[in-house]
């Protein structure tokens with residue numbers, strides 16, 4: 001520990017006071033794998049109850065002000081009413097996620113399908129999502145495209161890209177001026193030979209062709225093992241096209257585990273790139289979201305822990321001495337530069353975060369505060385017959 005470390009105060013991480021992380025509605029329902037969906041007592045029975053749960057995460061952290069919705073999972077008759085309900089709960093509705101992965105028509109593709117009628121149906125679904133955005137006040141339409149092929153020769157790789165470009169243009173044309181189309185990539189799954197948007201390069205090329213309202217979503221779980229994700233972050237920031245994160249952790253593939261649990265150092269390295277570029281500031285345009293499922297752990301505390309993990313990584317990144325780092329980098333001091341970075345990482349930021357929370361009038365311990373609130377016991381008592389959130393049989 002250096003002499004500077006001893007002088008660190010909550011003031012050094014004050015930028016975190018305005019740093020919000022969006023939570024996914026699907027994190028609160030029952031979930032599992034294709035082998036088994038586990039039932040949890042008290043899970044939400046409708047989108048309103050998902051929002052109530054999400055609001056608890058914001059209540060104790062002060063850092064989860066928005067909830068992403070998923071259509072059709074969160075379809076309701078009156079989205080304006082849902083938005084008003086969210087506001088009453090102290091949160092707002094965030095990105096609207098489309099779904100083109102649960103319909104028989106899409107077996108051979110949705111926006112890329114060789115059949116123009118099926119492509120039109122997939123485009124129409126996104127236009128429905130844009131209407132939902134108008135009702136909820138959401139600004140981001142988020143597209144994760146599951147399309148791909150399983151066998152060499154099954155379809156033309158180039159023709160699929162052409163069809164995709166055409167479908168995306170039709171969707172983009174429907175956006176309002178203050179809307180964005182966020183395009184996610186994922187290297188494989190549910191198809192295993194080609195994926196139509198497998199990587200950031202493909203996503204970025206489509207975004208560049210569409211226009212400035214199209215931006216890339218980086219899901220931390222969607223890369224091949226060993227990929228240097230912070231490099232991608234830096235590159236997308238340079239291009240002004242890093243629209244959003246889907247945070248989660250992975251050991252093997254798209255594991256959707258709690259962010260920062262598998263590799264906290266990687267999360268720190270990512271947040272370091274973010275902080276150096278000022279992309280953590282509220283007007284940066286980067287939407288920091290969680291995309292996780294809590295299969296075996298309690299869901300609301302799982303979300304609270306996730307928010308805290310992102311805050312801890314960001315706090316460490318904020319503590320990196322930028323001037324000292326730059327001086328060492330400029331002078332070619334390899335070990336010196338690395339040491340400055342590691343100083344930030346090796347600082348225990350938990351006391352500073354506790355101090356920051358207390359200065360905001362919150363409990364220093366969000367997990368404890370939630371446990372003491374009695375909310376979990378109440379929903380376990382009151383809610384009977386909760387719904388499945390997302391993946392699983």
Ligand code: AOS
Nearest residue numbers: 097144184186219246254291
């Ligand atoms: C799927 O693998 C993606 O990570 C998604 O972002 C997906 O759209 C999300 O889990 C909700 O559908």
Ligand code: ZN
Nearest residue numbers: 184219246291
């Ligand atoms: Zn995702």
Ligand code: ZN
Nearest residue numbers: 219221222254
């Ligand atoms: Zn995923």
